[in-house]
Amino acid sequence: MKKNGASHALVSPGATGWRIRLNGGTDNTVPTLDEALSVIPDDAHIELSLPCQSVLLERHKLPATDRAELADMLQLQLEKTLPFPVEEVSHGYELLGQEDNESTILSIAAHHTQLDQICAPLRDKGRLPERITLEAQRVAAACPVNETVLALWPEQEQLVAAIVTGGKLAWAQPMSSRDAETVLSELPGLLISAEIEGVPVNFAEILLSRQCADLEPALAGELNKPIRPLADDEKTEAGLDLLPASWQHEAHRRERGEKLKQNLLLAAVIYLVLLAGAFITLALYKKKVQNIQNQAATEAPKYAVINQQKARWDTFAPAVENSRYAVEVMFQLWKDWKKFKDDNNLQFVGFTFKPSEWVLKGEGTIDSQFQFSQAVKKNFDLADFYDIDAKYTPLKDNRVTFTVSGKPKPLIPPKK
């Protein structure tokens, strides 16, 4: 019963305390369920097998053969017979036989309070069992399927006697003690009670657990039946699950929570990996930039002289570069102005020149100033050497005063 590769832990009542079997392997015995958790791996799915004394077993003959009908009838029956509300129990049944329209069943009921009490150590630590079964059913499943046997095995300081018919649990009863005297005194009476209930007590043999082999001589003398050891290779699966529905919901909720936790953890890991990747990329980028910076810093001294020569030429540019001459600027502006010589709307106001900036001031209509400004900006003999800017201030009657100014761009050496 492995799920998602996780291990399976069967917790069943031992002769004393609890027996833990991991993945059908070797047994560990612990005195309490508290201590059982130290043996069970964190990811193991727990199946709890209940001792006989924790459940109520009742034999019923019901007038139906359909399983659904049987379940409904059993529900009604339990409501009558159980000493507590049926909603407070987990129950199921074992179908023992059917004749015509009649079925014989063994009902198995576990009170939730009892289950709470048994499982408290597990639940307190968030380890809900995923299945709750009955150990007696497990033992029955290990018995021969073609005969009726009396099985005897110890459960937590008690001895359980069970009649198994065709590999199915037909009746079971715990005895108060495991010593031969008590067993011999209680067993005949219990068998008579069973017979009265309709349980077939004409068993062919006695299957006795090796853990109470000391009872063999006494039983052989009393019952005159062959005695064989009870098989140890118990099947890991028992048919009935007594896990309360609310526990199942709780288990599903925990499972969902666990899955969410795992997904969040995975998302967090991916996020952190991405974050780390981003910062590693940033660090590598920084390193690359530093290398380029260092390279530039290393190269810089080689060009110190040429930079000085360039700076000297830049200083003298207003005196030696034609494009920086005042006359060149005036000439280019004059060329542009001549295009508007017939436009009476455009009037010259003034022109100021400094090596660092020149400004032409004028007055005109908004259209004429726009056209003139565009003409200046498109004059590449000016625009190639100056950053040209045009502004205007509105006056009355659609007229404006305007300025067209230029600031020298860095020198581009001629190709020749």
Added chain:
Amino acid sequence: MIAQMSQREKTLAFLVGGAIAVLLNVFIIKFFMGKYNEYSEIKIKAEGELRGYKILDTERERWAKRDAWLTANLHPMGEEAEMDKSQRDYLKSLAQKNDILIDSVSPGKSTALTSYTAFNTGLECKGGWEQLIGFLSDLQNQKNFTVVDPMDIKVDVNDKTKFKASIRVVKWFAPTAGVKPLGRL
């Protein structure tokens, strides 16, 4: 702890946690992008410098020639009084040649700077636009080392076809020893 919370508390915790996560991410992304942009700017600047060096490498000869040309053609000023006289005469002759009427020429004055010595002469004159262009064209040519700084031209109020110009003509000469650093002329 989460298991013990009510649905309402879980929703509230989810909202608060989500808001904190979003804020944290905004902070991280902002920090990351800020740093990335900062490094990118440094990289662009450094790469620009390297590209500039490569260009300078190809122009090494040109700048050397230009520097040599400046050194060869930038002459010392000589005596200031003589310079003043010759400059005034020169300006008058250029004005006459280009049909420019000089109103006044102020006495010249020299200023010594690290890169050059500047000799400034103030000039008030009047003429047509084309005549002014002709005058300045003769004044400013490469080996003259002459700049106008500043020049202010306005329409003559008495004759709207003419322009009045106020020009400070600055002629540059080779620097003299022990001069003040380069600044305004």
